[in-house]
Amino acid sequence: MPPYNAPPDVLAGRVILVTGAGAGIGRAAAMAFADHGATVVLLGNRRAALERVYDDIEARGRPRPAILELDLAKAAPDKHLGAARVIEQEFGRLDGLLHNAAVLGALAPVELYDPAVWNAVLTVNLTAPFLLTRACLPLLKRAADASVVFTTADVGRRGRAYWGAYGAACFALEGLAQILADELAANTRVRVNTLDPGPVRTDFRAQAYPGEDPRAHPAPEEIMSTYLYLMGPDSRGISGQAFTAGRDRESN
Numbered sequence: 001m002p003p004y005n006a007p008p009d010v011l012a013g014r015v016i017l018v019t020g021a022g023a024g025i026g027r028a029a030a031m032a033f034a035d036h037g038a039t040v041v042l043l044g045n046r047r048a049a050l051e052r053v054y055d056d057i058e059a060r061g062r063p064r065p066a067i068l069e070l071d072l073a074k075a076a077p078d079k080h081l082g083a084a085r086v087i088e089q090e091f092g093r094l095d096g097l098l099h100n101a102a103v104l105g106a107l108a109p110v111e112l113y114d115p116a117v118w119n120a121v122l123t124v125n126l127t128a129p130f131l132l133t134r135a136c137l138p139l140l141k142r143a144a145d146a147s148v149v150f151t152t153a154d155v156g157r158r159g160r161a162y163w164g165a166y167g168a169a170c171f172a173l174e175g176l177a178q179i180l181a182d183e184l185a186a187n188t189r190v191r192v193n194t195l196d197p198g199p200v201r202t203d204f205r206a207q208a209y210p211g212e213d214p215r216a217h218p219a220p221e222e223i224m225s226t227y228l229y230l231m232g233p234d235s236r237g238i239s240g241q242a243f244t245a246g247r248d249r250e251s252n
Contacts, residue, residue, distance in 0.1 A: 006228035012037030015091045016231060017136065019072070019128075020101030022049030024202035025151070028220035029098055029227050034062035036228060041087060044101065045071040066090060072101055072128035073120065077135075080128075084135040094139035096147045096231045099129040099173075104207055107162045121165035126172050133180070137190070145236045146190045149227070150177050153196050157242065174242060181240030191239035193230055197223055198245050 016033050020026035021042035027049075030040045034057045042050045042065055050067045057065050068083050087094055105121035106114060129150060140146040155163040156170020174194055181192040199205060199217040206214060223245040229235050230243065 004225045004229040004234070006036055006225065006232060009037045010228060010232040010234070011096075014038045014095035014231070015041065015087070015093050016096035016098065017041040017043060017068075017087065017094060018098045018100060019043045019132065021053055022046050024204060025197055025200060025220045025223075026098075026100040027053050028224060029100065030065070031057060031060075032221070032224040032228060033096075033231060034065060035060065036232075037063065038096070038231075039063040039091065040065045041068055041091075042066065043068040043070055043083070045069065045073070072124045072132075073103075075128065075131075077131050080131040080135040083132065084139060087136070088139055093143060094136055094146070095143045097133065097136055097140065097149070098227070098231070099132070099148075099150045101128070102151065102166070102169075102204070104204065105165045107208070108164055109162060110164060113164045118165040122169055125166065125169035126176075129173065130176060140190050141188050144189065145233055146188075147231050147235065148177075148180065148190065148192045149230050150174075150192075150194045151197065152194045152242070154198075154244075157196070177242075178240050185239060189236075191235065191237070193235075193239060194242045195226060195230060196242070196244045200245075 011033055016038045018026055018030045018040060021030045022044040030042055030053055034040050042053055044050050047069050054065050054067055070083055103121055103124045105117050133148060150173045152170040152173050155167040156174055177192050177194045184190045201214045201217045201219050226243055226245040
């Protein structure tokens with residue numbers, strides 16, 4: 001797609017849930033959505049970090065956000081359903097869901113991969129997005145045009161040695177997004193896509209590539225145009241696609 005310049009009010013009136021909203025790309029996305037008119041629900045497991053984002057949004061005079069504290073590594077299905085009920089009670093609607101929370105786990109050969117680490121990574125990176133999407137779908141279906149975006153990575157589109165559970169989870173999210181997009185295409189206005197942010201200057205990237213110079217990569221705030229496009233009405237009707245921030249759409 002060509003470079004996207006989001007209108008200032010492109011998300012006005014929308015309620016958007018962002019997981020992993022306390023730092024990095026999640027924080028940048030929450031700020032960008034709020035700056036463009038959305039009421040943002042900040043989800044994470046570190047309340048102090050979420051409160052800092054909350055305060056930053058309020059200080060800019062944007063719509064007042066909300067905080068949902070949820071530990072995706074431990075939350076049972078009923079906790080995800082409870083989060084959806086809180087959103088329904090507070091706002092009565094949900095127009096967007098950005099799955100951004102993730103853990104890296106180990107970078108190791110499959111032969112040596114610790115099963116406990118494997119399960120922990122899949123819980124946060126795959127099972128939690130499934131559970132939260134499942135819980136929120138009734139709300140999303142009520143919206144005039146709702147968007148679900150799963151954050152993935154290039155290692156989930158072409159396998160690469162040593163990426164283990166993280167890479168496998170990203171592959172699975174690509175498949176889950178396609179399944180959901182196909183299921184929701186006929187009788188709903190919910191679109192589902194994946195987004196690879198590419199190399200970005202975050203703590204997560206530094207953990208995966210400790211030898212890199214972080215200055216070689218853009219800050220999270222610099223890649224937000226694709227996020228705004230996918231969450232706003234200009235991407236209405238586009239579903240089941242794989243996007244890379246700043247690049248053309250890639251068909252799965």
